[in-house]
Amino acid sequence: MLIDIVFNDAFARSLKYYYEQREIERQVISLPLFLGLGDIAQVNLLETRKTLLRIRNTHEPSGNSGALYQMIVTGAADLQAAAAAGESLRIWWTDLPDDLCGFIWLCEELKGFKAPISMVHVPLTLTQGNTLYQLDSISDLTPPDFDNHHIFRLETQLTRETRLAYSNQWRALKRDNTPVRVVLNGHLLSQPIDFYDRFLLANLSRRQAVEIDEAISNTISFGPSGVPDWWYRHRIDYLVSNKVLAFQEGHRDRVGFV
Numbered sequence: 001m002l003i004d005i006v007f008n009d010a011f012a013r014s015l016k017y018y019y020e021q022r023e024i025e026r027q028v029i030s031l032p033l034f035l036g037l038g039d040i041a042q043v044n045l046l047e048t049r050k051t052l053l054r055i056r057n058t059h060e061p062s063g064n065s066g067a068l069y070q071m072i073v074t075g076a077a078d079l080q081a082a083a084a085a086g087e088s089l090r091i092w093w094t095d096l097p098d099d100l101c102g103f104i105w106l107c108e109e110l111k112g113f114k115a116p117i118s119m120v121h122v123p124l125t126l127t128q129g130n131t132l133y134q135l136d137s138i139s140d141l142t143p144p145d146f147d148n149h150h151i152f153r154l155e156t157q158l159t160r161e162t163r164l165a166y167s168n169q170w171r172a173l174k175r176d177n178t179p180v181r182v183v184l185n186g187h188l189l190s191q192p193i194d195f196y197d198r199f200l201l202a203n204l205s206r207r208q209a210v211e212i213d214e215a216i217s218n219t220i221s222f223g224p225s226g227v228p229d230w231w232y233r234h235r236i237d238y239l240v241s242n243k244v245l246a247f248q249e250g251h252r253d254r255v256g257f258v
Contacts, residue, residue, distance in 0.1 A: 001122075002090055003027045003029060003087055004090050005031065005079060005090065005091045005208060006028065006030055007031055007092075007098055008138050008139050012028050016028050017143050017155075027078075031072055031076060031102060032068065033046075034056070034098055034103035035105055036101050036181045036182070037052060037128065037180060038179055039177060039179065040174050040177055053182060055230065055234050057208045059233040079109075085115075087115055087117045089110070089116070089118070090117070091103060091129075092119070092138065092139050093121060094121070095119075095224030096137065096225055097182055097188070098158040098226060099226075101173070104169050104188075107164075107166035107170065108167035108171065110159070110168045111163045119158045120152070120156075121156070122135070122141070123154075124225070125188045126145075132190065132197075136227050137226060141258075164169075166256060179189075180192065180193055182195060196227055197235055199227075200219045200223075200235060200236070202218070202219075203223075205256065205257075208256060209246070210254060210256060212236060213252065216229055216233065228233065236255055246258045
């Protein structure tokens with residue numbers, strides 16, 4: 001049975017729903033590792049995700065970092081077992097940092113296996129007729145989009161040589177281990193932890209405090225794609241604690257420059 005591997009849990013749910021509606025038997029392994037952020041240098045990469053998931057959980061009360069971490073651990077174990085058994089694997093990714101980093105990490109993990117492996121590299125710009133669609137996340141793809149945009153036709157084989165090439169890129173990122181990884185002009189680059197702050201600060205006013213939800217919404221809408229809401233909330237907390245920003249509590253919390 002073909003096994004799909006994805007790095008976005010919302011996209012995993014859409015893919016599973018697509019298969020269920022068409023009575024297609026597929027296993028979908030979801031590994032939302034958020035590898036565009038945080039420490040990646042430790043021997044046990046999954047262990048490094050605990051800190052990041054706790055940060056996420058702080059700003060997403062409905063989230064459960066423990067359950068999400070366990071899902072990742074189980075998914076990684078299932079993936080290793082499937083690869084060892086020679087099962088067919090298909091990796092879904094985009095050029096957004098979390099997907100791209102997940103993809104090259106997986107190339108490193110799977111470089112020694114002989115299992116047949118393919119990939120679906122989803123473009124961030126799609127067309128239908130004379131209409132242009134811009135994806136901010138792979139999770140923007142809805143089940144009807146798979147057929148409307150012929151997404152499955154994008155599947156290509158992932159050769160061992162290609163996996164080795166990408167695994168070299170992962171090892172270079174791991175050695176660097178600067179805490180933020182971004183895609184600039186098509187290149188995956190390491191950046192300091194405050195890299196995304198500039199986009200957030202550009203949506204604040206020096207005249208009056210701005211609602212936090214509004215500032216983050218505008219930053220996500222007009223800033224780089226693929227940065228989660230909770231990361232900006234985490235950075236606001238840091239900037240407030242370091243007196244770069246001032247926090248105003250209220251019905252709708254606000255933040256402004258000191």
